[in-house]
Amino acid sequence: MFELSKDGLEFVNKEMKRYETKRSAIIPCLFKIQEENGGWVSPESILYLAKIMDVPESWVHEVSSFYTMFNQEPVGRFHVQVCCNISCAMNGGRELADHLVKSLNIGEEGMSPEGRYTVTRVECLGSCGTAPMMQVNDDYHENLTPDKAVKILRELE
Numbered sequence: 001m002f003e004l005s006k007d008g009l010e011f012v013n014k015e016m017k018r019y020e021t022k023r024s025a026i027i028p029c030l031f032k033i034q035e036e037n038g039g040w041v042s043p044e045s046i047l048y049l050a051k052i053m054d055v056p057e058s059w060v061h062e063v064s065s066f067y068t069m070f071n072q073e074p075v076g077r078f079h080v081q082v083c084c085n086i087s088c089a090m091n092g093g094r095e096l097a098d099h100l101v102k103s104l105n106i107g108e109e110g111m112s113p114e115g116r117y118t119v120t121r122v123e124c125l126g127s128c129g130t131a132p133m134m135q136v137n138d139d140y141h142e143n144l145t146p147d148k149a150v151k152i153l154r155e156l157e
């Protein structure tokens with residue numbers, strides 16, 4: 001059964017006091033849930049957050065399913081989000097994503113067999129001037145070529 005750590009609970013309580021309405025605190029609290037739930041927001045963790053925030057489960061669910069930064073499925077240790085929006089697409093973003101899927105042996109579920117990488121294609125990450133780019137966990141990598149991107153990923157500890 002999913003439960004937040006003591007620090008996680010303190011974080012949620014602090015966020016609920018910080019905003020005028022509880023609803024406004026859902027986004028930062030979901031980030032904490034995702035962090036403590038191994039990188040994704042499971043149905044169980046959404047229900048848990050709704051209970052401790054004392055808000056309807058549907059409010060938490062609608063926020064978590066709207067924003068792509070909340071993962072609806074488990075992800076690998078390194079979550080590689082490749083931007084395929086206009087600027088990145090025009091500079092090889094889609095080919096970059098295809099290359100990573102092939103090079104990292106990403107299967108049907110979007111994850112490499114040993115669970116090291118998940119590759120997802122995403123919309124604009126706000127770094128259009130340095131296209132093509134990818135976000136790996138919390139870090140941005142910009143002005144990529146397919147070989148440069150694979151090298152970065154292989155060297156991650």
Ligand code: FES
Pocket residue numbers: 083084085086087088089123124125126127128129131133
């Ligand atoms: S189009 Fe890729 S970061 Fe904006």
